[in-house]
Amino acid sequence: MTKLTSKLVAAKVKGEPGSFADGNGLYLVVPKRGRAYWSLRYTAHSKRKQMTLAPVDDLSLADARAEAALKKKQLRDGLDPLIAKKQAEYASIHTVDELFADWHEGNVRRLKHHQIPQRVYMQDIAPVIGEMQPSDVTGRDIKQILQNIVESNRPTVANDALLYCKQLFNHAIKLDLIVHNPAFAFSVDDAGGVEKSRDRALSFKELTQVFKKFREESDSFTRDNYLACALLVLLGVRKGELTEATWSEFHLKTKTWYLPSERSKSGVAIDIPLPDLAIQWLDELKVRSLGSDYVFPNRRSSKMPHMGKDTLNRAIAKLFGREPGRAVQPENKMGDIAYFTVHDLRRTCRSLLAAIGVPGHVAERCLNHALKGVEGIYNRHDYFDERKEALELLAKKLEPII
Structure with a gap:
């Protein structure tokens, strides 16, 4: 040689x-x-x-x-x-921020929506412990994280943050960075509490009052927010599927919205028929988007090019006199209307479809739910024409009030 x-x-x-x-x-x-x-x-x-x-x-x-x-x-x-090389890489983890980066690398490969734990970490966990050494984090720090979130009236996020803290520090134990998980002793009772499944759907009378209030409070509840809520009630899609949509997905001449599989929470692509009322709103949004690729562009300077994930819920909550982080809460502008969230508008769409006589299997496909049981296994018909007829009927019912 x-x-x-x-x-x-x-x-x-x-x-x-x-x-x-x-x-x-x-x-x-x-x-x-x-x-x-x-x-x-x-x-x-x-x-x-x-x-x-x-x-x-x-x-x-x-x-x-x-x-x-x-x-x-x-x-x-x-x-x-x-092995020595790998140990040297782990030895470079000096802060919780660096620990999270190593842990999240596995989430990217493992989780479909890996951006969710990343968002919770960056917004609610990192500000408290991000710059600390993993071995210096105590139960008091975990309590502070949870307390901050609970006080901002976000119990579900508090539960998620606790779960991510437990997983994060279990990862630190695997890397021999710590010997005890500071979040181990905490339960959901220390965070947001046991979550009850929501069944809130607005009645047609409530819906009439709600959109009237939205119009009256246009100084704080923007036109983009108004049209987003209107489309959510009419089309029954998920919030993120709408607010993160690009114009390339919409074919206004053929009155169809193609929701690709990578953006559909169900993981299945679907063609969504667009009633004339939806086309009318989308035409307005096209003008309002000022050439943006997104139907709902971010109106503030942000790395996120589309409407923020919390924008609609925060805007609705503010009308109910709830604004996280403020010592003095704003006035409740919604009167005796029971509190609701953006996701409740999707449930409202389903309830309205049932009220106007749309068959259950068609209504479920309108919401892009997979059909269950034998029908879901053997019936691959997409019910496009039936969904189109159902949404047109719903549009006629909604047009006088929105």
């Missing part, structure tokens, strides 16, 4: 792809694409292994040999160089 020289390395890097041995397990690897790099091959526990040392541009031949010799010494001392 001919040992490499600096000149030979330079020639090999410019030549044909391949692996070229230098001895002692050190190889120069020239890939078909990308930068050439140094690689070390060795045997540990009767298994052949290979690890990348560094790009050739960053490590000279002499330094590569020295690095390879160091790794081989680790092996003779009983430590697998690959």
Whole structure:
């Protein structure tokens, strides 16, 4: 075997792809694409292994040999160089923010909506403990996080934050960064409490009053918010599916909205028929969007290009005299109307469809729910024409009040 020289390395890097041995397990690897790099091959526990040392541009031949010799010494001392490299990466985790980044990397691969724990962490957890060392976080810090969220009247978020804290610090235990999980002893009773399933749906009379109030409070409840709520009641889609929609999904001439699978919570794409009333509102929104790619562009300077996830709920809550973070709450403008959230508008759509006589299986497909039981397995008919007729009937009922 001919040992490499600096000149030979330079020639090999410019030549044909391949692996070229230098001895002692050190190889120069020239890939078909990308930068050439140094690689070390060795045997540990009767298994052949290979690890990348560094790009050739960053490590000279002499330094590569020295690095390879160091790794081989680790092996003779009983430590697998690959394991030592991984441990060194974990040793670089000094703050909870860095711990979260390592934990969230797994969430991106594992969770469909990995942005949800990221949002809760950035908004509610990081401000309290983000810059602390994981080993310095105590139960008092976890209590403070939960207390802040509960006081802002977000019990569901408090429960989510507790779950993410437990998972985050379990990850720290796996990495030998801590020996005790500071969130372990807390339960939902310490956070938002046991959540009851909501069954709130607005009656037609309530809906009439609500949209009248929306119009009267147009200084605080914007036209974008108004039209978003109107479309949610008419089309029955989920909030994020609408507020994050792009104009490329809409075909106004054919009166169809194509919701792609990657944006559909059900994971299944669907063509949504658009009644003339929806087209009328969308035409207005097209003008209001001022050339944006999004139907509901963010009106404030933000990294998020579309309407924020909490915008509608916060706007509605404010009309009810609820504004998180304020010592003095605003006046309740909604009178004796019972409190509701944005998701309740979707439930209201379902209730109204039933009230005007739309068959259950058609109404369920209007909400992009998968049909259950035998019908869901064998009936792949999408009921587009039936959904179109149902939404047109609902539009006629809603048009006088919205």
